[in-house]
Amino acid sequence: xxxxxxxxxxxxxxxxxxxxxxxxxxxxxxxxxxxxxxxxxxxxxxxxxxxxxxxxxxxxxxxxxxxxxxxxxxxxxxxxxxxxxxxxxxxxxxxxxxxxxxxxxxxxxxxxxxxxxxxxxxxxxxxxxxxxxxxxxxxxxxxxxxxxxxxxxxxxxxxxxxxxxxxxxxxxxxxxxxxxxxxxxxxxxxxxxxxxxxxxxxxxxxxxxxxxxxxxxxxxxxxxxxxxxxxxxxxxxxxxxxxxxxxxxxxxxxxxxxxxxxxxxxxxxxxxxxxxxxxxxxxxxxxxxxxxxxxxxxxxxxxxxxxxxxxxxxxxxxxxxxxxxxxxxxxxxxxxxxxxxxxxxxxxxxxxxxxxxxxxxxxxxxxx
Amino acid sequence: xxxxxxxxxxxxxxxxxxxxxxxxxxxxxxxxxxxxxxxxxxxxxxxxxxxxxxxxxxxxxxxxxxxxxxxxxxxxxxxxxxxxxxxxxxxxxxxxxxx
Numbered sequence: 001x002x003x004x005x006x007x008x009x010x011x012x013x014x015x016x017x018x019x020x021x022x023x024x025x026x027x028x029x030x031x032x033x034x035x036x037x038x039x040x041x042x043x044x045x046x047x048x049x050x051x052x053x054x055x056x057x058x059x060x061x062x063x064x065x066x067x068x069x070x071x072x073x074x075x076x077x078x079x080x081x082x083x084x085x086x087x088x089x090x091x092x093x094x095x096x097x098x099x100x101x102x103x104x105x106x107x108x109x110x111x112x113x114x115x116x117x118x119x120x121x122x123x124x125x126x127x128x129x130x131x132x133x134x135x136x137x138x139x140x141x142x143x144x145x146x147x148x149x150x151x152x153x154x155x156x157x158x159x160x161x162x163x164x165x166x167x168x169x170x171x172x173x174x175x176x177x178x179x180x181x182x183x184x185x186x187x188x189x190x191x192x193x194x195x196x197x198x199x200x201x202x203x204x205x206x207x208x209x210x211x212x213x214x215x216x217x218x219x220x221x222x223x224x225x226x227x228x229x230x231x232x233x234x235x236x237x238x239x240x241x242x243x244x245x246x247x248x249x250x251x252x253x254x255x256x257x258x259x260x261x262x263x264x265x266x267x268x269x270x271x272x273x274x275x276x277x278x279x280x281x282x283x284x285x286x287x288x289x290x291x292x293x294x295x296x297x298x299x300x301x302x303x304x305x306x307x308x309x310x311x312x313x314x315x316x317x318x319x320x321x322x323x324x325x326x327x328x329x330x331x332x333x334x335x336x337x338x339x340x341x342x343x344x345x346x347x348x349x350x351x352x353x354x355x356x357x358x359x360x361x362x363x364x365x366x367x368x
Numbered sequence: 369x370x371x372x373x374x375x376x377x378x379x380x381x382x383x384x385x386x387x388x389x390x391x392x393x394x395x396x397x398x399x400x401x402x403x404x405x406x407x408x409x410x411x412x413x414x415x416x417x418x419x420x421x422x423x424x425x426x427x428x429x430x431x432x433x434x435x436x437x438x439x440x441x442x443x444x445x446x447x448x449x450x451x452x453x454x455x456x457x458x459x460x461x462x463x464x465x466x467x
Contacts, residue, residue: 236440237461238463238464239414239462239464255461290464293464294464295441
């Protein structure tokens, strides 16, 4: 059996690309390592977030905005095809400022983003008096917020389930417990050897998250990604409806509040630490004091797939034509762009603009 | 449906479930005391309002949630019965007041 494309990695990144390829009629195989993998997609907070992303790389700001622009149709089509609702809400989103200094910092950032992207960029600063009408329940310390109508949120788990269902319905195959051991040229395509057998494909997409670092050199790609730990707390379910997400707090359709986010350089450690949990809970209560009476029912830690500058890495191999690597820490936000714009490029066999900005060449800066 | 596999410790603890008086042994969890009294419908789920009772009995599954002395969503399997405790079914999601 020869596949058009073998996608290594069954998380949100690999599944979005595989869905996009299947949508174009490609015969796709998804190879998933199994539950021993780090599973960043299962730990994702679930934001579709544009505002304040991409300072220092305008292409990333536009790429995120592009993804948010296609998300409504992307999500609707997934639901029509699979019956799975991704629980996507383009409710707008806010970044709360809990001090005058935070307000000044955020105002300056939004102004710089406007200078690069113009008035269409969308984020605006909103003072407390106005904000409290949009978001009842903000705490006395909240000075204001940046708000963008392009932001929203979705369920990472339902999104992943919908994508996997869609891949199958497009005629694609999914193999679990198929950790990739080797990739080699075979005729005009590639042979991928895994714990579950070997497979042939004309093209290969590496979307294995942190695993891409080791897989890349097999196909002439350097993939400098490293783990950044984030922790999340989950509250009991509540009746209230609180549709607008903030960067640190969102409510799921089922009624739970998710509280994040933390950023730690802790290697491959997946332990929930109480000090970080206390910081997350404290900031959440300062933002919305009504959260103080809610019981926590779960917590977890997950590992973001980070690049040295925090921006995505999209590459195509020079030595191995038809082999690509896809790396980012925003598997939910970028799912729309990966499915609708990146996957067609992969189907055509070459990354096109604006993708050159995301190659690793940007990271190879000479010191002198 | 359930019975003790060893003799209860000395003494007796009385509490109520939905107003009904139930006797338990000291050290019983709320979940085990309720099941011994024949109660298996602990809560109604927030999304589909379906009836649920204890499943794991070790603090993991959150199926045994009840309201204890006015505090909602307590895990019945993780709380020991106390004299005079008032236990009620957890009816779906809780309401939250934004002051």
